[in-house]
Amino acid sequence: MAEDETVLFGSLEECIKSLRDHEIQTNTRYTVGYSSKGFGKRSTGSNIVNNKRVQWLNGKPFISLGLKVYFCHHGKNYRPNNNARTPKEHGYSKGGRVRAQQTKKLGCPAKVLIKEGVMLPASHPIQDNTKAELAASLIDLAATGEYTCCYYMCLPDLEKHKFHETGISSGLSQNIDRGLVHKINELVDEGVSDTDEMERRLRSHVLETENVTPAPTSKRFFPNRNTIRNHMRNAEKTKQTSIDDETNLEGFLNRWKQDNTRDIVFLRKKGETEKFLFVYQSFGMKTLLERYGNTMTLLDATYRTTKYHLPLFFLVVKTNVDYQVVACFIPEEENSVSEQEALQIIKDHNPNWSPKHFMTDMDEREMHAMRSLFPGGLLVLLVM
Template identity: 35%
Template sequence: MASVSVNLHARNRNEDEILIFSSLGDAKAHIKKEEIETNNRYIIGYSTKNFGNSVVTSSSHKVCWVHGVNPYMYVSLGHQVLKCHHGTDKNKKKKMEKEKTKTFSSEQHSYAKKKTRHALQPSKKMDCPASIILKEVLIFTPEEGSSSELDKKMAASNVRSDLSKGIKKIMVVFPNVEHKYHTSGENAGLLQRIDSDVASKIKELVVEDGVANVEEMQRHLTSFVTKNVTPAPSKTNRRFAPTKKVIRYHMNKAAKKGCDSSDDQHNLVQLAIECVRFYIKEAFLEKIESEPYLSTMRQVKGLQDQELLKILSEDKHLVGAYVEHVLVREALAAIFVAFTGDTYTNANVECCSIIHRSTLRAMQAACAIGEAKKNELLNRYKHISGKC
């Protein structure tokens, strides 16, 4: 659908609605409430560096006046522009180049994979001009009677001389520009992405409560939205009522992340290793000095088995194997039993599985590094191998 872009700067600024908030969180909450009531949604189109935590960098800031019943002056420290999610497509050129590449590839090769599904609408971007402007400002109250141009210039000069007297606020400007070129009202929420709070709730229910059924997850989300989202959103708003496909995607994502080494399993292994290190340092070795405590056995104590004591004292390489295959597993099992209250047998099985998965991930990473190194060497010496 062809549309004509509307310049935001060409609007009548006197018709804009301006609201002042004490914090960025309050401003975002008001905008979200506005989005729910109108079934519209805004995304960040542009933002200055460190918006929300901006600092005064110089005394040459422009001093602006806002007239009305209670006039005031303000100095802008930074701003952020929120665009309608049906606004301008910033990646339009890249998408067109990618589409040309796909078309050329399919023409050159008859065996190229054909798409089984076709999007009726290539993008939800419709060049909607609607936007919201957030400004981080310092507000100053002028003296009474400052109405002439000379008085205003003097007041602005006094403000620049000491910006520390200003009160930091968040100014939200609602330009008098209407939404265009896309569906509005009840059906406007059908193309909205899932809300971040709803996505976080899905992850929490999967990881902590073990919810694995999509229908059950839908019931939990309905209850969560009813209790925590005000005003009540439309039932057709996919931001708060996502489809089963979207819910399943986020459930799988949360489950996969829960199995990652960066989560609980990794923390469990690290905790066990720290326990083992402490045990070896305190119970096995009296003197560490500058040598790594696993490289050699100095004065071993705390072992009841004299034969094992003798073997470990003579073979420093066996110490590492003993730590890896005995102490780490025992420490893992002990921590698992303490945390879960499960039996030692189940703890041992689970901990062995954790160690095996960690070893497999390490081997896969090593193979990937080896393959990359191999390709690098082949490219470096391909002129020699070609002559052979």
Template identity: 35%
Template sequence: MEMKNIQSVTAAISTFERETSSKFVILQKSKSFGEDWKNTNKNVKKSPVIHWQSQRGLNAPEIPYDGTPYIHLGRLVLVCHLGKDYGKKKKEDYKKKTEKKMKEDHVYIKRRKMFQSTKKQNCSAQIYVSQVVRFPGFKITQNTTWHRAETSKRLRHSLSDASEIEGVVEYYMQFPSGHCNHPTTGQVACLREPVDAEVVNKIKCLTKSGVRSVAEMTRHIKSFVNTEAGILNEDKNRRRFNPTSQDIRNIMTKAKMADRKSENDQENLRSIIEEWQKREPEDKIFYREAHFVEEERKGFLFIYQSQWQQRLLNKYGNDLCLLDATYRTVKYAMPLFFLCVKTNVNYSVVAIFMPEHEDEKSIREALRILKSWNPRWTPRDFLADYCLAEINAVEKTFEGLVVRLCMFHREKAWNEWLAKASHGVTDHRIELKRKFRDIANATTELDYATACEKLKNMPIWGSNQKLREWFSRTWLTEKKRWVRAFLQTSGPLSTIFTTNGVERQNELLKHSFLVGYKKCSVSDLMTVILTTFLPSCYKKYVQLNVFASSAYRPYADSVPYYLRDRPQWSLKDLLVCITKVK
């Protein structure tokens, strides 16, 4: 069989494998096989052997005579993947080495008893491919010994300057007539086949594009095999076109590992940051690996703020900022912090940072770096959950600021404490929560005192010391953070009492962008955040502003001109106020 290029050779081998339910692997391959003959084959310029034809042999394909001389450039030999075990000696040496280690003291190596130790079955099927270069300018018309010798002499002399000679590369192939020692049809052959190369490449491409679920990948591959690849997939048992879940999982893992430049996650993250800073030089990134400096350990810290995030922080961050941490995003026990602001249309993440530990020192360091990037950032109000590390870090970074507690997290903390049977208040939790809320909603100091008195007059308050100590020490001492009568807030955003906007961003990241990234590495997480999550957040902010524009859709005549081109929520509130005034 004659082929004109290496692509045709590869296609012919693939077609033969599919038709015979087999797989061939490379046994021998010349260094220059498949490459340009002028640049790679040094023997062409020395004293090459000129051939005119080659009879078919056991280890070589037939090359017929056509009057054109040729030179052998390379050879490729492929063997059935169930053929001879050429790595048997290495396996035996490894087995002896392992057994020797097992006899040493304090050495344990996990062993498995394999009843089917190899897939090899000594199949003799082989494919031979010869690469030759023909010289049509030296074609002879008479097939005589004298004409061959004279033409060969002239050709050798001309090959001293191969750039002046026209050469045509051809490939000749010889396929086996059959296999031995194993079936090529039936269920055994179908399940013994490896996954097809096209299917493997498709899985790798889909993995790089963001597919992480094996179930989702299975649906994609099924559609690819039946439609895009144009493969006749009549037998659903053929593993070649219907890979198992474990096959898909293994290929996806290899594809993910191939993108990593190191097994060390910190080194991978550093390489990602270097590439990102070349692409986006105006983005702010701080990265410090965990290391020791003069016997003092410096913890891991990553901070990121893009150019558009800086703009939104400087525009909206001086009124109200929200800080919240999300957990279980990576395989390490490290929190991921979102710094958010309330924009004119939604809540937007304006910075992220991931310290090694959720302590005051680490959070404060991250906030100070963010403040150095944004000198004009002086928030009047800050909202966070009841975490003393976060609260102290914020208040020490911005002097004179009093952090407010999120109402959602406050209620959650109450519910968790009251629900514990060991605290002895389970039967009274509904009434207690009502009293707690009366205290929180008190708008004057007199109302606050009255609400506290009603709580203390309850029988359960007097009889339960744990309740008194917990609520007095944990909550009443921090009344300035959650009781309305003592909140030092003002401005249009002072009525926001929850960090639900940040919680929404956390849930969006986990359930929309990190699906399939269970226990992922920090480098994987940051790749998703920087390339997918944050661009999506900014796109949403832009879209909502465009939707409110009169250029996108004209306003009704009932809407005054001075209220147009405003967000929907503010427009509705203003129209209600105008209606009440009228």
């Protein structure tokens, strides 16, 4: 069996960067399993090595100040209750991700050790000195506080990985890299909303920034479209000012009114005695309604198009080209009172709107709302 590789670094940043390159080269991934208190944050110039035992690494004295251990992400499951996937309440429940196994922890023994400590400078003579003399010299140097921390990293051989795939296929089980998640957030802030464009930019970013080219099967650096889309959605959610969608909608509509002063935007939030109601008509919609809405107007409702059980109504007219939406509204309840109120708001902002015919489906509530609003109009029923 091949021996583990031990490397010395002058800073923690160099050490972590080397570990990342090792992960890309071997198509492996490690997670932090243990870190001693204050690791990587030791201040130089102070005596912090009192009562520390001198160790020997590669024939040189070394005083250890801290330890950090990285386990293979397929290692032992130290938190079985947190990592286990809870089954659904009903076997016939739909939705959610299908998981072939409860956890990806398989008990792999491979781990990376990083030791933080103090060593003699390279200029100090090593030969012709006994171990006791070298240890005494290191203790004297540490007592002065004039030292710099160094880091020893022990990388496991690939043969140490057990119970899971290694090589080019092992990247299929890796989660997306945190750096890519931050890059997705930046690109979403810049206005990138297309998944194909996001995937192209992420690929270019990986090839430009990584010292080692990752394997094409690595989901850590080349995630699939579903993963990219989910993180884009999460990035959009972080820009919201509240977890309450109604509050976010109110803030969005206030900005919308400032940017589009000629649009009709009406929002009434749900209260103790008031019902929720949202009405919208852009200036372009208003122009089409005035031009084509006096002959025939169509009213249609859609269902199950949003995550809320709220009906979405569209006012539609036939133009010289096709059918166009000229207004929309969302009431809290689907009844004639709510529909009539929404149509009245649209009519108040369109005083010249007086259709000769109205088309709707076989719904008594919609028929009653339009008869009350346009008593002289001819109602045409569309049987669905």
